[in-house]
Amino acid sequence: MLEVTNLHAGYGPFAVLHGLNLTVPPGEIVALLGANGAGKTTLNRALSGLIRPTAGTITFDGTDITAARHDSIVRAGLIHVPEGRKIFPNLTVRDNLLLGAYLRGRPNRTRNLARVLDIFPRLAERLTQLAGSMSGGEQQMLAIGRGLMAEPRLLILDEPSLGLSPILTEELFALIARLNADGLAILLVEQNVMQSLAIAHRASVIEHGGIALAGPAAELADDPGLKTAYLGLT
Amino acid sequence: MTEIVIAGLVNGILIGGVYALVALGLTLIYGVLHIVNFAHGSLLMVAMFAAWLLAEKAGLSPYAALPVVSLGMFALGWALYRFVIGRVSRGEDRAILLATLGVAVVLDNLFLTIFGGDTRQIETDLTFAMWEIGPLLLSVPKLIAFVVSLALATALWAFMARTDTGRAIRAVAKEPEGARLMGIRPDRIFALAYGIGIACLGAAACLLLPSFFVSPHVGNVFVLVAFTIVVLGGMGSFPGAVVGGLLIGVTESLGGLVLGESLGPIGISLVFIAVLLFRPTGLFGAAR
Numbered sequence: 151m152l153e154v155t156n157l158h159a160g161y162g163p164f165a166v167l168h169g170l171n172l173t174v175p176p177g178e179i180v181a182l183l184g185a186n187g188a189g190k191t192t193l194n195r196a197l198s199g200l201i202r203p204t205a206g207t208i209t210f211d212g213t214d215i216t217a218a219r220h221d222s223i224v225r226a227g228l229i230h231v232p233e234g235r236k237i238f239p240n241l242t243v244r245d246n247l248l249l250g251a252y253l254r255g256r257p258n259r260t261r262n263l264a265r266v267l268d269i270f271p272r273l274a275e276r277l278t279q280l281a282g283s284m285s286g287g288e289q290q291m292l293a294i295g296r297g298l299m300a301e302p303r304l305l306i307l308d309e310p311s312l313g314l315s316p317i318l319t320e321e322l323f324a325l326i327a328r329l330n331a332d333g334l335a336i337l338l339v340e341q342n343v344m345q346s347l348a349i350a351h352r353a354s355v356i357e358h359g360g361i362a363l364a365g366p367a368a369e370l371a372d373d374p375g376l377k378t379a380y381l382g383l384t
Numbered sequence: 385m386t387e388i389v390i391a392g393l394v395n396g397i398l399i400g401g402v403y404a405l406v407a408l409g410l411t412l413i414y415g416v417l418h419i420v421n422f423a424h425g426s427l428l429m430v431a432m433f434a435a436w437l438l439a440e441k442a443g444l445s446p447y448a449a450l451p452v453v454s455l456g457m458f459a460l461g462w463a464l465y466r467f468v469i470g471r472v473s474r475g476e477d478r479a480i481l482l483a484t485l486g487v488a489v490v491l492d493n494l495f496l497t498i499f500g501g502d503t504r505q506i507e508t509d510l511t512f513a514m515w516e517i518g519p520l521l522l523s524v525p526k527l528i529a530f531v532v533s534l535a536l537a538t539a540l541w542a543f544m545a546r547t548d549t550g551r552a553i554r555a556v557a558k559e560p561e562g563a564r565l566m567g568i569r570p571d572r573i574f575a576l577a578y579g580i581g582i583a584c585l586g587a588a589a590c591l592l593l594p595s596f597f598v599s600p601h602v603g604n605v606f607v608l609v610a611f612t613i614v615v616l617g618g619m620g621s622f623p624g625a626v627v628g629g630l631l632i633g634v635t636e637s638l639g640g641l642v643l644g645e646s647l648g649p650i651g652i653s654l655v656f657i658a659v660l661l662f663r664p665t666g667l668f669g670a671a672r
Contacts, residue, residue, distance in 0.1 A: 200561065220565070221564075221567040221568070224566065224567030225567060231565075232561070232562070232565060235562075236561055236565065237562060238554070238558055239558060239559070240554060240557075240558045241551065241554055241555060241558075245551050245554075248548070248551060249548075249551050249552065249555055249563070249566050249568070252548060252552065252567055253566075253567040296566070300567070
């Protein structure tokens, strides 16, 4: 579904990704693990068209989207729920969700909203509240809900558990597994290694702007060197 | 005595309606998008000249010309943002400030060269029309301007609250990257919103023309007042712009009555300071 080949990207003269390769097959969760500064966020920004890669190709659903503009990438169904959520704090929960479906038609929007509110009953209770006044956990739900409004075929979740309590984190991972069970492909970028590997089909470890280790999630979970060698954890 | 005060009050409210009209576009541009639009006064001047030319050369009444002038100003504002302000500034505040100031200098001098420094006026059937209510004399053009500014404020408020584009404008102003991830193009939204703000000036110009003069410097009369109103009303609030406009109009009118013509305008600054002292976010501003 998503095929990243030999990707180079960065900010001006600062190259961050050096020939990165990554595949997300349809219907699977791929966990992307790596320490801070390894290039995870840069990869996501390149995938969603916020920065333009300097070399390599990104193919989504058989179409080359390497040089595509951010709005055509959204229209194609590659949706990025960013680190730090980036919800609209000055808008109500309802307006945030409606903007998620900005590029979709009105009938779809109504249907998507009903579905998202079904998944997140908490958001249904807070539709008229300003998004910025909600708790961190609720804001994360809103960010994912807004992403789902856009009718993703592949959802990129960048550090969704950041700043959440252990209980909320557990709920979040259960939700991600549930979304995937409905057929949604997910690229899960996380620092929560063991919980991510538990729900993922495959995993890749990113280091110094390239993939250092990749394989089925179950194998990587058993790899004794994973934590110490690549993630800087002890 | 009371009659004079009441007359001053009513006159202030009517003038305030005109001020609100000029401030509405700025509320969108400066209050919501945080573009410090130094060209606001100059673009009002351009719109007034457009309405004046249509009246003088084509015999079109300013009220009939309103849709045309508004549409033309929208196109001008959109193009200015798309090709000048947006391109020069690349979203940087300092650069936006200089870009809009540059546009103002160019427009002011361009019109000074073409039309000279004279003030011009048109006379319509309504210019001196008065509406008598008991002891009060209401200027009809000002009354029309007042009513339209209320209607325009309501329309803008509904547009911002209820439409996709309105939501996108508010979203882009606060969180452009989040907006891009939803497929919204901030550059387009900014140009569109700037165009709409400038279109408001087109409407304002047509409503001003029957009771006001035109000259290349006419913008200066309004621009400082408009900035004051936007901040006073609460950045980005359309009801705030109307109430702020009325407050400034009444203050100016009564200030002139009590303190005399030359000392009167000091009241505006006093009200401004007092409001910001007790409500730093402005009258209708959201807490931030």
